[in-house]
Amino acid sequence: MRKVTLSHRMEYAGLMFVIFVLRLMPLSVASGMMGRVWRFIAPKLSRQKRAMEHLRLCFPEKSEKELYVITQGMWDNLGRTFVESLLAEQFLDTAASLIEITSEFDDLVEKIQTSGAVIVSLHSGNWELGGVVSSKYGFKAAVTIQKLKNPLVHDYVVSRRASTFQGGIYAKGDKAGTRIMSTIKGGTVAAIMGDLRDGRGVKVPFFGRPAPTNTFPARLSLQQNVPLIAVQILRKDGVQFKINAELIEVLRTDDLDADILSATRQVQQVFEGWIRAKPEQWMWAHKRWG
Incomplete structure (x- = not known):
């Protein structure tokens, strides 16, 4: 058990106060307010520089003004996501009206419910609502x-996410891979974020540059013989969302490493397409390439 310091207690008390205030507001108001706060404050912080550097490399055809506007949208989305993740349980009763299910995802639901799946997502829109979606469709999702x-x-x-991610929540470093693998054997869907830098992963093209990438989603899909599905929970407007989904073609040949690499590359290609369509909804400030 990790040691709890006075600083930890003060941070926790501050968070509880913020949540108390947010719960006094309608969800749409709290989300919009935090989006505006982040849009105003975050561009003045150090991560703005990194976000701009990444955007210049990925969109050399865009002007500095256009790139800055993208970062403002990014910060607005992240501020909203922060609030919505803290109040995620409020989406449970309103998911049908706030989350649009595309036909592509709807077609995959039966496959997920029957055989289980590995769902790989990215930090775009509000990725925290994956548990809400799984609860809506009646299948358990485990997340790392x-x-x-x-x-x-x-x-x-x-404790708050447990109400939606009913398959379990596993922290990286606590044998999360082994534990989430066992949940799939029990019929639970594994939800994994696949767009972060992984220094131990393989380098695959992402916006034309090699990016160290986590191969675990593809490896897990192959080892457990379940579908690999890329999912994005895209923000449409305010607290309304749309789910995009694409089934990844996972090869099963005698060369396991090549099959894993192929599936991993496909996932990143899908992610890149989604990000190019709505660049303001992706998290440009993290160290994706190194």
């Missing part, structure tokens, strides 16, 4: 998350 530095905040976030 980054362990937060503050143990009190970490435990709180896990």
Whole structure:
């Protein structure tokens, strides 16, 4: 068990106060307010520089003004996502009206319910609503998350997400891979974020540049013989969303490493297409390429 410091307790108390205030507002108002706050403050912080550098490399044809506008949209989306993740349970009763299910995803639901699946997603729109979607369709989803530095905040976030990610929440570094693999054997869907830099992964093209990429989603799909599905929960307007989904063609030959690489490359190609369509909804400030 990690040691809890006074600083941890103060941070936790501050978070509880923020959540208390947010719950006094309608969800759409709280989301919009935090989006505006992040849009105003975040461009003045150090990660704005990194986001602009990445955008220049990926969209050399765009002007500095156009790229700056993209970062403003990004910060607005991240501010909204922060609030919506804290209040995710409020989506449970309203999912039918707030989350549009595309025919592509609808067609895959029966496959997911029958055989299970590995769902690989990206930090675009509101990725935190995956548990809400799984609850709506009646299948359990297990998810891996980054362990937060503050143990009190970490435990709180896990307890809140447990209401939607009913298959379990596993922190990286706590044998998450082994534990989530066992859940698939029990019929649970594994939900994994596949757009972050992984120094131990393989380098695959992403916006024309080699990016160290996590191969675990593809490996898990192959090992457990279940479909690999790329999913994006795209923000349409305010707190309304649309689910995009694409079934990845997973080869099953005698060369396991080549099959994993092929599926991983396909996932990143799908992600890139989604990001190019709505670049303001992706998290440009993280170290994707190194």
